[in-house]
Structures are given as structure tokens and as C-alpha cells.
Amino acid sequence: MIATSISTPPEDLPVNATLPVVVIGAGPVGLAAAAHLLERGLNPLVLEAGTSVGAGISRWAHVRMFSPWEFTVDRAASALLSKHGWNAPELSQFPTGGEVIERYLKPLAGIPEIQPHLRMGARVIVVTKQRRDRMKDAQRNDVPFLVRYEDAQGEHEVLAQAVIDASGTIETPNPMGASGVHAIGERSLRDRIFYGMPDVLGAQRSRYAGKRVLVVGSGHSAFNVLSDLARLARQVPGMRIEWAIRRPSLRRVLGGGEHDQLKERGQLGLTIAKLVEDGVLNVTTSFHLDRLDTTAEGIVAYAEGESIAPVDEIVASTGFRPDLGVLSELRLSLDHGTQAPLALAPLIDPNQHSCGSVRPHGAEELKHPDAGVYIVGMKSYGRAPTFLLLTGYEQVRSVVAAVAGDWEAARRVELVLPETGVCITQFAEEDAAESAASCCGTAPAEVAELATTPAGCGGGPAQVEVTPCCVKDEIAKTEEKAGGGCGPAAPVKAVATGCCG
Template sequence: MEFNILTNSSCCTPNTGCCEPKYPVAIIGAGPIGLAAAAHLKSYKLPFIILEKNEVAANVASWEHVQLFSPWEFNVDSAAKQLLENTGWTMPNKNTIPTGKELREDYLIPLSKLFKEQIHTNEEVIAITKLDTDKMKSTNRVNKPFLIFTKNGQATKTYKASAIIDATGTWGHSNPAVSHGVWLPNEHAASHKINYQIPNVSADSSRYANKRIGVVGGGHSAINSLLQLVELKGAYPQTEITWILRKKRVEDALGGGTSDELAARGELGLKMKQILSDKTIHVETPFYIQTILEKEEGLILKGTDKKIGPFDELIVNTGNRPDFSFHSELRYEVEPSTEAVSAIASLIDPNLHSCGSVPAHGEKELRQPETNFYIVGSKSYGRAPTFLMATGYEQVRSIVAFLAGDISAALDVKLTLPETGVCHTGIEGCCQ
């Protein structure tokens, strides 16, 4: 593999910084990991741009009513914290646990304002290639800049970059409800009655009150949705709730309880255990959905050997998958089963590791065959649910150090995470 560090380390000094590359580093995605990458690039005085499909932290805004599992100390990047504190910003109590709204308004939005000249919102990246060089061409490839095509409404723009950090994540690219993982026309046709996110039930009570609701999924996202519905049922007792899982036993979905070092996550499982004992909801497990049929009486779920329903609404929390559609002209590798970056697939395998036992990894493990192209954050984990933000922060710290020529810092990867004990049981969705 060729190595092409953006700066010549011999011209880097503490006082002047490093020699600037001809083109900026392009960060794709203005979420927590993308903004952390920007903070580290700014600290090294490397030029950069941020291309964001929507608005800053738009994905976080879609689950702003949900409380995170981890406290503030694991949710703030070190370089971002330093930059913000230089402006007079005060970090919230490190031991409190923020909601998505608090994370966005108290941290991500203030951080993004430090990069207002570099951020381009409503710029959806539709393709990345090399200048005058398609995927097949190798001659002088490493010295050609990246060419990025974006779409803003009907307009198409082009940007050049010396390196790419893809921090687009997986949110918004949901897995289907069906157990075989293939999006079928029947499910698409019924999508107006299906929510693939964690709904804000109290804000959208008319959609769910006194309705027959099916919740599909065995992770903590599904439990979060269920707990909101149970609260709604207290005010609207005719609401019928069915939890649909693929697990052999419902107990396998309840997590680590009091042994979970992320107490907020353990508490979800404990609450769910109490609700199950009260028989407040009906459980179907194991149930493998083969197809969804929209009938006059509601949605019918056809399984391997029976049908269940009808349902007025479905909430499908079955995880997310990465979108590689705009990588087609780049040379990149992902592991076939998890779709994680190949070199870290074994490190983040949820069958072997919990969210807190994933080993620290950085630039070396995230290198792609395409020099200076990196997939980071939850997208680097592919379909594996064992990602925590602190892991992504260390990824981009290491990558930016390498791009700046600070090789010792790039190789010195360190990470302190809470040990959950949850994912060791093979539970999917433990860290969503």
C-alpha cells in the first residue's frame, strides 16, 4: 500500500504548523464524529471542508427525545472540548446523561459554529472519484486529488480534496422488518404505516393512541420504543402493544441489568422485565417475518409457520446498514458479513465483543486501498451495533494526526470505555 501523508513533517514546527496541502480534507457528514474530525484538523491547522446532506447533526435531531446511554464524559471529543473552552464554553456535568436534544444544542451546534466557513449544508455527496481517473486506472493515482460530486436541489457541485473522511454513519439506512434482510415491494408499499426510527410517542400520540401497535426488534432501540408505548397505554388503555422478536427467549433481549456499567442502558432492561411480568404487552418470539401484507383490517405479518396481526402501526427497530453507493469509483474494502472496514471487523464482532471491550484502533486499522480515504464512526462498523461515540473520536484523532505527519500520535491509540458485559451474549442492537 502506498502512503501519501498530506504534509511534509520536516516543515512542521510548533510555531508555524505544517505546510498546507493543495486541496482541503473533505469530511462527509456534520454529526458528532465529522465535527470531531474537523476539530482535530483545526488543531493541526490543516484546511478542511464539511459536506452535510441536511443540517448540522440532523440525525441526532431525529432522536432528540431519546436519552443517551453514556454520560457526557464519553460524548465530548478532546480537541472539540479544547476549542470550545477557548471560546468560554463550559462542559456540562461529566456524570449526567444527555438527551439527543441536549447533545445537539449544548455541544454539537456550538461546535459547528466554530467551522461556519467550512460547513456546506444541504450538500448530498452522490459520487467520489479521482480527477480524470476512474477506478481501474492506477498510473499516478495516489497523486491525483479526489473529485466529489454533490447535489443541492437540482444543482450539482464539484469539490476537490486531498483526503476524504466519510463520517456519514448508518442512521437513516434502516434494515427491513423481514428476517431475511431484503427490502421487498410489500414492505415498501406499507411504509406509510411503519416507523423505522424511535418515535416520539408523546409528541405523536394520535398516531399510536388506542391503536394496535407491533414493535419489531430485539435491541435497546426497540425497548425504548416499547417503554414509550407503555406510558401512552396508561393514558389510552385500549392501546394494544405486541413485541416481535427473533430471539429464542425474550429474556435474551433484556441486557445486563445492574451489571451494565452504562447504568441508563441497564435500567431499560430492568424496566422491561417488570413490564413483561405485569403482562402489559404481548410478546411473539421467536417470530421470523417473511413478508408484510397490507389488508383492509390492517398489517398482517406472515411468518415461517403462522401469521400475526392485524396491526394499525409498526415500529421497526432492527438496526441500520451502511450506504456505499457513492464509493463505487473508489478502491475500498469491507468485510462481507458485517460490512465493517475489513481490518477492524474481528475487533468489533458483536459475537465476541461488547461496546466497551472493543480494542482501541485508529488510522492503521482504518486504511483503505485508496490512499487517504477513510470510513469512520458507526459506518466503519458496518452492520455491527457495538459502536460508541468515544470510539469514533479516537478514530478521527488518529487519522488526522497521520494526515498531519504526526505519526507517533497516530499510532498511540488509547481508549477507555465502560465494560457492558451485554454484547458478550450475542444480543444485537446493544449499543444503538
């Protein structure tokens, strides 16, 4: 039986501004959205599928973040906490995921302004428009959203003036197959595969101690796993660590190093480089996994006839993808490749985006044909990597301003992001075929000095080529513009084919 939590207004009435704004997910970005809604005098309803706040983060609670507390706490949330005597952490310290939950999210969820608006164990099943399937045009923007969720008592419906989806992507990891689907044999081996970042040195130590382990993936999640496995191997004899990546070399994979303004992230890349140099990690490049076989010697991974020595366990640190099923009855504007909102996609698409950081963006880039629905946080990036919490906080500040009707504030940029220290144009020889069809040519001599600027595009040595597109991106940063430097920030078509986005 379905219980309707809010009475249904007549169909011909416009969306009622007194209805709540439903926020899906009680992680850092979802709770920040609630704080900003309250600051604007709006009524949030936060629906969280987990039994506690930060349920997604709890899956990597043992991992230390690259961002210090300074970049981990939202302004509006901090203001609410401070009213209740919150003992803020030292801003320069780097928290683990577990510390973020215990020292920030749980206190925030417990204050009287936030707590009444939370529904834990409430999994959203679908979001639609009241009495409007996605085919129906008539008065579509004049009716509220209908959000159906399920908890221990059954199914419920609530009407909402707007919906902010901050549910993340942690529950939908990418499969390991190079074609975007599970490799042959991957499903049958799921009890020997961990997706994400296992607690190698803690709760899951016995699973990996003394074992032969294959790590698949080239992002910072893989780096964390490899680093932990290397530490374990120093403590327990007999281990062998294999690492498979799709790229033809490690140069871009290892990132910005000392030029990364998030120093912990840069240091991790340097650590992995040293482990490879010392032979602790056996790296296989250009490995496009298509099959896993179980043999008497162990699990063997194959790619176009090439294979990796048998292993006992596999860690798939291959990233995540958005689950868009709950929004399937809404009219969304999503990029075909990244599955990010169409206007955001060129800013984050690694096929186009030249430099490692993304210009601040908000409601303008996140809006959809169905007005009032926004995908924010990690989920807004679709399949693209390198999301920072600060980005999510700026997203919800802007989105909430738009929901409140303050589009001047919604379009205003209120964030300066740290640089990654890596620029795709540093790897021109690796991407020669791709760059031939892009704007990534050699920079004019008069702008070559930008290549030596640490806060610029890569901060590399003077001989590193810097593209005109990347120079424009640098100028955009100094002017604190939203969008990319390869054209105006707002018109999507002006930046869609640029290599900086």
C-alpha cells in the same frame, strides 16, 4: 453545469498537501474530525446534506442517550469551545439527542474556527480519484480525491488530499424481512411503518395513542420505543403492544443489566424485562418476518406460517446499514458480512465478537487500498450495532493523525471504553451449535474468578462459563491494547477467527 471549486493541478503532480480534507457529515463525529484537523493545522471542508448540524440526531431528538455528557463531547472540540467561553454541561447528566444539538453541536458549528469550513445543504454525490476510475492503477495514489456534491445552486467539484466519511447510516434503515430485504407487502405499507424511534410521547403521540402497535427489533432502539409505548398505554386505554424478535429467547436481548457500566442502558434492559413480566408487552420470539398482509382486522405479520395478532401500526427498529454508493468508485476493503472495514470487522462482528464492548481502534483498522479515504463513526461499523460516540472520537483523532503523517500518534490508544456487562459466552446453551466451531470453550479453573469481576467479561456470577478467548480479551482491556484479546491487535488474520475479535 458543474463548477470546480479548486483549480486542477497537472496530472503528474503528487497529491497537494495544501488541499482541504473533505469531511462528509456535520454530526458529532464529523465536527470532531474538523476540530482535530484544525488542531493539526489542516484545512477541513465539512459537507452536510442537512440544513443544520446534527441533522441525523434530530430524527431522535426526543431520546435520552445512554452516555452522559462526559462520553458525548470530543476533547479537541471541547478545547475549541472553551476558548470562546462555552458553558459546558454537567458531565454526569444524560442528554437527549436534542440537547446534544442545542448545547454542543450548534455552539461548536458557530465558533469562528469551525463556521467558515461548513457547507450546509451540500449532499455528496460521489467520491473518486481525479481522472482515475476504480480500474486504473497508474499513479493512483499520486492524484487527489475528487468530491462532487450538490446544493441549491447545482453541482460542484472539489479536490481533496483526504476524505473522511462520517455521514452515518440514519438514511438507510434495515428492512424488516428476515432475509435482509423487505418482507412481502412491506413496501406497500410504508405509510403505516415507522423506521427508527418515533416520538411516541410527543410529536407523534396521536399516531399511536389507543392503537395496536407491533415493534420489530431487539436492540436498544426497540427498547426505547417499547418503553415509551408502555408509558402511553398507561395513559390511554385500549392499546396493545406486540414485540417480535428473531432470537429464541430474551436472555441475551435484555443485555447486561446492572453490570452495564453505562447504567442508563443497563436500566433500560431491566425496565423492558419488567414490562414483559407484567404482561404489558406481548413477545413473540424466533419470529423471522417474511410477509405483511392487510386484512379487515388490521395488519398481520407472518413468519413461516406463524402470525401475530392484527395491528394498526408497525415500528421497525431493525437497525441501519451503510450507503456505500457515494464511495463506489474508490477501492475499499470491506468485510463481506458486516460491510465494515476489513480490519475492524472481526472486532465488531456479533457472529465472532464475544464481549459487548469493542477495543479502541483507529486509522490502522480503518484504512483502505485507496490511501487517504476513511469511513468513521456509525458508518464504519457497517451493519454491526452498539456504536459509542467515544469510539468515533478516538477514530477521528487517530485518522487525523494519520492524514497529518503522524503514524506514531495514529497507532497509539488514547481511550478506555465502558463495558456493556454482557458476554456472548453467558448464553452458551443458546449458541451451542455455533460455539462448537469456535474458540468459546470452558475456561480453565485458574481463571474462573474473572467471571466475577464487574469490569470484566460480563461480570456474571461465578458459575457462568468464561472462555479462554474472553479471558484474553479481559487481559487486553487491562493493558489498554487496541484490537481484541484473541491474538495480536494489528495482524487481522490473527484475530479473524477468534470469538472475541
